Amino acid sequence: MANRLTKITTRTGDKGTTGLGDGTRVLKSALRVAVIGDIDELNSMMGLLLTEPLPEDARSALTRIQNELFDLGGEVCIPGHPVLTDAHVLFLDGEISRVNADLPPLKEFILPGGSRAAACCHLARTIARRAERALVALSQSETISPLALQYLNRLSDFLFILARNLNRHAGVGDVCWRRLPLTTETR
Numbered sequence: 622m623a624n625r626l627t628k629i630t631t632r633t634g635d636k637g638t639t640g641l642g643d644g645t646r647v648l649k650s651a652l653r654v655a656v657i658g659d660i661d662e663l664n665s666m667m668g669l670l671l672t673e674p675l676p677e678d679a680r681s682a683l684t685r686i687q688n689e690l691f692d693l694g695g696e697v698c699i700p701g702h703p704v705l706t707d708a709h710v711l712f713l714d715g716e717i718s719r720v721n722a723d724l725p726p727l728k729e730f731i732l733p734g735g736s737r738a739a740a741c742c743h744l745a746r747t748i749a750r751r752a753e754r755a756l757v758a759l760s761q762s763e764t765i766s767p768l769a770l771q772y773l774n775r776l777s778d779f780l781f782i783l784a785r786n787l788n789r790h791a792g793v794g795d796v797c798w799r800r801l802p803l804t805t806e807t808r
């Protein structure tokens with residue numbers, strides 16, 4: 622960051638615009654700004670997840686991912702300035718393989734829940750999916766690095782697997798979906 626912020630309230634956004642990293646001003650309702658907001662929300666959710674008791678390998682991976690999400694937000698904030706590399710996606714691929722290796726195969730659909738850490742992880746996963754959908758929408762009209770799309774896609778997969786792992790670590794089973802019988806009250 623070339624200029625450190627010394628004053629947070631600048632009043633430059635009072636008329637509904639915000640500055641991108643390249644200095645251009647856009648409406649706060651712009652799709653690019655929505656993507657940046659979704660990534661920021663995801664990063665905040667990761668921060669909440671990191672307040673939970675976690676295995677050290679999960680904490681280390683999530684801390685790295687939190688920093689990478691900040692990089693991704695910067696990439697989206699500066700059009701045409703890719704930051705993520707193949708190494709970022711490969712890291713997530715490695716984490717997915719590592720964490721999934723000890724999990725039993727899925728035989729049922731999983732509902733969000735179980736331990737608090739797993740529930741937070743599931744919420745982060747859904748925010749990652751929203752950020753991914755918004756980034757795909759942005760890519761329909763503007764050039765977006767394919768690695769940014771791959772990263773968010775892999776991240777949501779990792780968070781799903783990690784949620785299962787966190788339940789297992791907490792001694793809590795996955796919460797499985799089950800079809801409930803229809804009764805007269807539910808019709």
